[in-house]
Amino acid sequence: xxxxxxxxxxxxxxxxxxxxxxxxxxxxxxxxxxxxxxxxxxxxxxxxxxxxxxxxxxxxxxxxxxxxxxxxxxxxxxxxxxxxxxxxxxxxxxxxxxxxxxxxxxxxxxxxxxxxxxxxxxxxxxxxxxxxxxxxxxxxxxxxxxxxxxxxxxxxxxxxxxxxxxxxxxxxxxxxxxxxxxxxxxxxxxxxxxxxxxxxxxxxxxxxxxxxxxxxxxxxxxxxxxxxxxxxxxxxxxxxxxxxxxxxxxxxxxxxxxxxxxxxxxxxxxxxxxxxxxxxxxxxxxxxxxxxxxxxxxxxxxxxxxxxxxxxxxxxx
Amino acid sequence: xxxxxxxxxxxxxxxxxxxxxxxxxxxxxxxxxxxxxxxxxxxxxxxxxxxxxxxxxxxxxxxxxxxxxxxxxxxxxxxxxxxxxxxxxxxxxxxxxxxxxxxxxxxxxxxxxxxxxxxxxxxxxxxxxxxxxxxxxxxxxxxxxxxxxxxxxxxxxxxxxxxxxxxxxxxxxxxxxxxxxxxxxxxxxxxxxxxxxxxxxxxxxxxxxxxxxxxxxxxxxxxxxxxxxxxxxxxxxxxxxxxxxxxxxxxxxxxxxxxxxxxxxxxxxxxxxxxxxxxxxxxxxxxxxxxxxxxxxxxxxxxxxxxxxxxxxxxxx
Numbered sequence: 163x164x165x166x167x168x169x170x171x172x173x174x175x176x177x178x179x180x181x182x183x184x185x186x187x188x189x190x191x192x193x194x195x196x197x198x199x200x201x202x203x204x205x206x207x208x209x210x211x212x213x214x215x216x217x218x219x220x221x222x223x224x225x226x227x228x229x230x231x232x233x234x235x236x237x238x239x240x241x242x243x244x245x246x247x248x249x250x251x252x253x254x255x256x257x258x259x260x261x262x263x264x265x266x267x268x269x270x271x272x273x274x275x276x277x278x279x280x281x282x283x284x285x286x287x288x289x290x291x292x293x294x295x296x297x298x299x300x301x302x303x304x305x306x307x308x309x310x311x312x313x314x315x316x317x318x319x320x321x322x323x324x325x326x327x328x329x330x331x332x333x334x335x336x337x338x339x340x341x342x343x344x345x346x347x348x349x350x351x352x353x354x355x356x357x358x359x360x361x362x363x364x365x366x367x368x369x370x371x372x373x374x375x376x377x378x379x380x381x382x383x384x385x386x387x388x389x390x391x392x393x394x395x396x397x398x399x400x401x402x403x404x405x406x407x408x409x410x411x412x413x414x415x416x417x418x419x420x421x422x423x424x425x426x427x428x429x430x431x432x433x434x435x436x437x438x439x440x441x442x443x444x445x446x447x448x449x450x451x452x453x454x455x456x457x458x459x460x461x462x463x464x465x466x467x468x469x470x471x472x473x474x475x476x477x478x479x
Numbered sequence: 480x481x482x483x484x485x486x487x488x489x490x491x492x493x494x495x496x497x498x499x500x501x502x503x504x505x506x507x508x509x510x511x512x513x514x515x516x517x518x519x520x521x522x523x524x525x526x527x528x529x530x531x532x533x534x535x536x537x538x539x540x541x542x543x544x545x546x547x548x549x550x551x552x553x554x555x556x557x558x559x560x561x562x563x564x565x566x567x568x569x570x571x572x573x574x575x576x577x578x579x580x581x582x583x584x585x586x587x588x589x590x591x592x593x594x595x596x597x598x599x600x601x602x603x604x605x606x607x608x609x610x611x612x613x614x615x616x617x618x619x620x621x622x623x624x625x626x627x628x629x630x631x632x633x634x635x636x637x638x639x640x641x642x643x644x645x646x647x648x649x650x651x652x653x654x655x656x657x658x659x660x661x662x663x664x665x666x667x668x669x670x671x672x673x674x675x676x677x678x679x680x681x682x683x684x685x686x687x688x689x690x691x692x693x694x695x696x697x698x699x700x701x702x703x704x705x706x707x708x709x710x711x712x713x714x715x716x717x718x719x720x721x722x723x724x725x726x727x728x729x730x731x732x733x734x735x736x737x738x739x740x741x742x743x744x745x746x747x748x749x750x751x752x753x754x755x756x757x758x759x760x761x762x763x764x765x766x767x768x769x770x771x772x773x774x775x776x777x778x779x780x781x782x783x784x785x786x787x788x789x790x791x792x793x794x795x796x
Contacts, residue, residue, distance in 0.1 A: 313758045316654065331627055341657075440630035441630045443598070465660055
């Protein structure tokens with residue numbers, strides 16, 4: 163099987179999660195400079211914005227980076243055109259099957275890595291020529307599926323012959339080591355990079371991640387079939403109340419309008435839409451992206467080498 | 480930290496999950512004879528039934544076994560009385576904090592291991608004297624919490640100084656090895672034991688587990704605050720429809736009446752309540768409980784030893 167670091171062109175087999183309105187040139191370049199694959203999230207953005215961010219990222223790093231494209235975006239054709247013209251090294255995709263774009267992107271030398279939440283879609287994208295696939299568990303932040311990382315990764319690894327990269331619930335070396343045991347060949351990390359020094363979210367957003375515990379997130383939007391994991395704050399409770407009352411979707415959408423900006427730009431911990439994974443409880447401090455990456459992989463190696471952590475449990479496992 | 484095998488008195492650090500109306504003397508004895516800790520599930524059962532099952536289990540094995548007590552049961556006092564009188568080696572508990580019973584059980588030589596779904600409760604039961612704690616992720620079958628195994632285990636391991644046993648999403652050696660990387664010192668397995676030869680569920684139930692894929696389960700009951708993971712069959716869809724219509728809880732309860740028996744006794748794959756974890760997709764064949772245990776731990780050792788599975792991923796992790 164092809165090595166994930168070779169596919170990504172990186173030192174470490176780690177991709178930064180795509181976070182709409184958060185993952186732009188600053189975070190992407192910092193992650194790439196730190197030895198991972200930084201990602202510019204094109205979701206909700208224009209083709210012009212994306213071209214500019216790619217340009218700025220290239221000014222900030224000479225390492226490979228990627229772009230994430232939400233396939234449900236109205237301007238998906240334009241965004242695909244930009245990544246092809248710019249010959250972006252890697253494209254990750256969300257919200258569906260990028261099959262019809264894969265050949266075109268590959269002609270431009272782009273590695274294509276769809277983010278998927280179930281085995282059936284993983285098999286479809288593998289057949290369509292994807293270079294690897296991100297198996298994203300329901301513990302991830304933002305838009306999610308229903309199957310957990312622990313359940314999804316081994317089932318997906320059995321089903322496809324391209325590398326599986328685990329996402330969801332990974333914020334330290336224990337998560338990295340566990341992902342490898344499950345059959346993953348790399349990891350995608352979002353939540354921990356939210357508090358990277360180079361991440362542009364407001365301090366209030368970072369503080370909410372650092373204060374979070376194991377049960378601080380909730381999946382909103384399950385009633386509409388589009389679950390989104392966010393911090394359980396005032397806004398989240400209002401959304402859940404409307405959902406429990408079967409309020410019209412427009413009313414929920416109206417409530418949510420502007421709340422991502424309130425979180426990202428204003429750091430409004432009460433009424434902002436603070437997307438976060440369940441693993442936020444492990445995220446305790448702000449660091450540079452490079453420190454985060456190095457620390458995670460050093461810890462993973464230690465966890466892995468520590469036979470005692472296994473042997474002390476009784477039988478050698 | 481105390482060794483989980485020492486606490487359980489077993490060869491392998493594995494507990495069989497408590498499955499109401501399924502986990503009785505036959506499965507419990509088979510798991511214990513296979514080197515794990517078999518469990519009699521007392522949920523929904525009378526004190527007399529429990530005493531009889533304990534007696535039968537003792538006739539079938541001379542190895543340690545356990546009893547699971549649902550703390551919300553009306554007859555919880557009577558059940559506690561039985562396990563104390565019978566000096567059952569281990570008691571696992573569900574649905575709350577067994578704090579007020581712990582001292583009494585320990586006086587009778589019983590090891591107490593609560594099954595919990597969040598860190599706050601784990602800290603409470605640890606303070607109350609629990610010997611270990613089962614961290615159960617939302618991918619487990621039956622009654623569940625919201626946090627996944629991948630997210631829950633490391634956060635719980637950081638918070639308590641008693642051994643954490645991982646549950647949810649574990650059905651093979653990859654899951655066992657991953658659980659250890661996350662900080663667990665043992666595992667609890669339910670779904671895979673459903674298809675043990677010695678498990679008394681009807682063939683239709685076993686077939687539904689073996690046919691299941693990664694997305695074959697669904698959490699019903701989220702709207703009422705008591706989520707239960709079951710196979711997504713006709714019954715499940717009916718329940719979800721009623722929930723989406725905000726139907727009265729009594730109507731949902733009425734629909735569910737008798738459906739566990741229909742699954743367990745009659746093997747009704749369409750209208751039975753077939754509780755199952757998300758990991759059912761990995762469960763492919765019926766075997767003896769002893770074979771299941773040996774295979775899982777042998778595979779875990781192989782996965783762990785296989786440096787190649789790590790090194791081939793690029794950097795040594």
